[in-house]
Amino acid sequence: MKITVKTIGAADAGEIELSEAVFGREPRLDILHRVVTWQLEKRRGTARKARERSEVARTGKKLGKQKGGGSARHGNRAAPQFVGGGKAHGPRVRDFNPGLNKKIRTLGLFTALSVKASEGKLIVVDDLDIEAKTKTVIGALGGLGITSALFIDGAEVNRSFALGAANVPHVDVLPVIGANVYDILNHDTLVLTRAAVTALEARANG
Template sequence: MKIKIQTLDGSAAKGDIELNDAIFGLEPRADILHRVVTWQLEKRRGPARAARERSEVARTGKKFGRQKGGGTARHGDRRAPIFIGGGKAHGPRARTFGHSLNKKVRALGLKMALSAKAKGGSLIVVDNLDVASGKTQTLAGQLAKLGVNRALFIDGDATNVSFARASANIGGVNLLPVIGANVYDILKHDTLVLTRAAVEQLEVRCNG
């Protein structure tokens, strides 16, 4: 599959690039994409820290007062929830939400997400992400010419500093290094924009 390499302002003047059909030309499967996205979102959840309940608090179990005649309620020990240092009544319990997913399924999901963008015409390849002086106004004008609104930009090993600075205040525009490319973010955005370096490194990553 061949695709034109554009500049950030939308002009196609950088020739063509050959995309690997084993990565960008697969037929997307909804079940694989659903499994990978579900795994990502569940791994992202933060479980609550467990609280110690009455039976787990390290305090004496000795009855500290008389059963009658003390003028207060009858208590067996200081582990009761109403006392300072006592156990928590109905406290949060530790839970794990994540589940394992085979590495081959995760890799296949990434390939299918990339293929879905390529087949849907939502994939753009640019030469680089250089923004003159890192100005937000300059980048906004370039994105308007490029015709993107909600877009995920994926760069090479390290993200472009000028683009990161310029895009920080533009809603719907996100930037990731190639190591951070993932199925959920790719599918969530309307457009996927890859640099030439990102394409090369994604092919290495997916074939590795």
Template sequence: MKVQVLNLDGTAGTGEVDLSDDVFGLAPRADILHRVITWQLENRRGIARATRERSDVARTGKKFGRQKGGGTARHGDRAAPVFIGGGKAHGARRREFDVSLNKKVRALGLKMALSSKAQGGLVVVDSLDVEGKTKALVATLAKANWGKKVLVIDGEAVNDNFARAARNIVGLNVLPAVGANVYDILKHDTLVLTRAAVEKLEARFNG
């Protein structure tokens, strides 16, 4: 699949890039994409620390008062929730969200996400060389008209000037190729790849 290389302002650049059909030419399947996104979001969730309930508190179980005649309630356990230092009644339980997913399915999901953007919403640029000024980058991207939410993926590392200029632009996110993931790709209107990003992504699956 050949794609015209563009400049950051949307104008035609020099040459074309040949995208691998094994990575950018698959037919997307909603079930695979759903599984990968669910796995990704579940693993983002943090694990809350469980509170100690009555059976978890290290306190004596000896009855500490007479059954009758003491003028107090007939308690039998210091770990009861009514006492200071006792266990929590109906406390929070530990919940783990460590969902497993086969590595091949994860790789297939990323290929399908890239393929879905290749069908509409994929832009390939030569490089991300800019001045490093946010105002200038905003004006450049306004000419391109790539939508409100744009994800830019560079090669080994993101261009420093571009990352600095894009830092405060709402709706513009930047990632290195190693950080490419299904959720971020699909939630943006346009996916912008550099030539280096294309090489890295194809090598990621071929290697």
């Protein structure tokens, strides 16, 4: 699969051959669903468990007589209304950290890349070397026809571009190691640098 490479200024910079193993896979909605669900569940925090009535160390002796005390007839210090008593209906530990096979995660990433390529929403740029100004970045995005995009660079993100894009809404920048299914699908356009393409294809071969 061949695709035209652009500069960040929207000029042509040659062509690049994309690997079918990474950018030419059949769409698998079931795989995408599994990976996105796994990612979102991994983000959820686990509640800290509270000790309930049966778990606190308080005396079970009756506090006073059944009648004549002039107050409620309490039977246990572990009741929730007492200081040191157990929590009534407190938070319980729930597991939001399910596992997912590495093979499925990798397949999900390549499927998401293939979906963007098949929809014509994949752009490959030579690099992200640009002046570190928001106005300059917005002008470059306009030249590429981008309103919402995820930029994926090589091992390290171009600092000037990252600074310039920090205040631009609907635009995110990631190093190639941070490429993930949720962020790819959550943006209209995916923009890869040559370095990102090389690294992603190396992952398929490794």
